[in-house]
Amino acid sequence: MEKTAGNPGRFCLSCVSVEMVRTAIALALLGGCIIARQSLDMPKNDETTVALLTGTLGHPMDDIARHPWFAVRKQGETEWRIYEVGGGGTEADPFHHHSPYGHPILHKVWRGEEAERAAACLEKHGDHVRERIEHDYVFYPGPNSNTYGDVMLRTCGLHASLPSTSVGKDWRGWIGAGVTSEGTGLQIETPVLGLKIGLKEGVEVHVIGLSIGIDLWPPAIILPLGPGRIGFADR
Numbered sequence: 747m748e749k750t751a752g753n754p755g756r757f758c759l760s761c762v763s764v765e766m767v768r769t770a771i772a773l774a775l776l777g778g779c780i781i782a783r784q785s786l787d788m789p790k791n792d793e794t795t796v797a798l799l800t801g802t803l804g805h806p807m808d809d810i811a812r813h814p815w816f817a818v819r820k821q822g823e824t825e826w827r828i829y830e831v832g833g834g835g836t837e838a839d840p841f842h843h844h845s846p847y848g849h850p851i852l853h854k855v856w857r858g859e860e861a862e863r864a865a866a867c868l869e870k871h872g873d874h875v876r877e878r879i880e881h882d883y884v885f886y887p888g889p890n891s892n893t894y895g896d897v898m899l900r901t902c903g904l905h906a907s908l909p910s911t912s913v914g915k916d917w918r919g920w921i922g923a924g925v926t927s928e929g930t931g932l933q934i935e936t937p938v939l940g941l942k943i944g945l946k947e948g949v950e951v952h953v954i955g956l957s958i959g960i961d962l963w964p965p966a967i968i969l970p971l972g973p974g975r976i977g978f979a980d981r
Contacts, residue, residue, distance in 0.1 A: 782964075783979045784852040786841045794821045796856040796864040798895070798906055799840065801847025809971055812911045813847050814895035815840065816872070818865045829872040829898065831879055831891035851973060853980060854906035867902035875901065887937045887955045888917025899927040907947065909974030910957035916940050917955075 789795050800812040815830035817840040825836040828844075837844065844850060856864050875897055879889045892914035899906055905928050908915040916935045918924075923934040931944015940952030942959070948968075950959030956970035966977025 780851075780966075780973050780975060780979045781977060784855070784981065786850060786852055788839065788841050789855060789857065791819060791822055791824065793858050794861040794865055795819050796861045796868070796904075797841070797852060798854045798899075798904070798908075799844070799850050799852050800895075800909060800912060801844055801850045804846060804848075808848065810911060811913055812851075812909055812974070813891050814908055814912060815844060815847075816868055816895075816898065817841070818861075818868055820865065827869075829868050829876070831876055831883070831894045834873075834876070851909070853908070854904070856904065864902050864904055868898065871901050872898060886913065888914035890914040890917070893917045896927055900925070903929075905929045907980055909980075910950070910959075910968045910970050911972070911974040913955045913970075916942075916952050916957075 795818070797817045798814065799817065800814045802808040803811045803813060813830070815828055815833065817826040817828055817837070819826045825838060826840050827836055828834050828840055841850060841852065876894060879894045879897070882889055884890060892908055892912035895908050895912065896915040898904070899908075907926075907928050916933065917937075918935040921934075921936050923932070925931070926933050926942055926944050926947055928944060928946050930946040931942060933940060933942035935952065938954060942950040942952070946961075946963050948960045948962035950957050950968055957968055957974075958970065959968040960966070961968060961975065961977065961980070964978035964980060966975040966980070968975055
């Protein structure tokens, strides 16, 4: 850690920030991973289930951008109803084979009564929100498929976060502010700069849609590449 010139008693905060970024990138390049990642084994169909997953885009975007989808299966059913931008319909196994997106990650599962409420909300609002976003769709910075994922989380009161590589999740137009999708923090956003602070979310800075920060719980470093975090899986 360096001291500022002319004032040896004060530390250089910019030097600390640069060092933190260097360390985080080095960890990622050395094979950083998600610890305790949720299994992609599908839950039993003994009760209604709603799942949030993301997958990678095709090359060369596979390490820097992800796409989200909600999968809903009512109690006793075998098919899953899919809610996403640019797709939809039903699938037998959206946990492993959701073409054309690869390397799926399961971020959250809701079951039972909570899933019943989530399924009803997605059925009521999902198609309308999708049509609105598809009408105004802009790949970067948004609104796009990740904007849809974040809007539906907040619309349906589903407390979860999309990974930092879901570019567009923080799109709020030219300026916007509100409660985070996790429900324990606040964020303010513009297309150029944004900030998220929360009891669970920690601190996350958004620069031209890219996210860098530290999650408090589960603990992790947030990076705009790969799975979006180094540390424990978000649950």
